Amino acid sequence: MSEPDRPRSREDYARGLPDHHDPTAGIGGARPARSALTLRAVLAGFGLVFCLLAGLGWLAVADLPTWPGIVLLVLAVVAAVDLVVVLRRKARGEPG
Template sequence: MTGKPRRTREDYERGLPDHHDPTAGFGGAAPTYSALTLRAVLAVFGLLTSLAGVVIFILVLWLPWAATAFGVVAAVCVVDLAWVLHRKRRGEPG
């Protein structure tokens, strides 16, 4: 296989500078790191509020289309949270 060498756990523990910004380094910009813990907290908040929306729109207001929309948002939050937890288990800082 050709291409980039496989990264080790130590690489992820140190962080991957310039990983998310292909223009980093131009104009004196410092390397950035992802705030994974903040992203996980926001995903949990979004999941809980969207689940509350599903319950309210089904049981109280009986608006199934709105409950479906909140259910889709909840599913997106679950996928995002799973990906963030995967990256944190892999050893990335943040």
């Protein structure tokens, strides 16, 4: 099966992607499952802000060990990368 040469549009995602099969489709009138990209973006944003502020706050206190602050800052970077990935997927037109 060949993939399209053009970028996918919102209509492509609304119709369903090729080779996608939902085994629960039509059972009890259930709608097709959708990705929760908006929820994932909100949670990644919260994690970014919380971990960044907590990490910087932890490092600001002089008599505490530094490794927990560094771990929190690494988690903030992971949350930032996840937020960028989610926002790019939403800008591409994926529903959710």
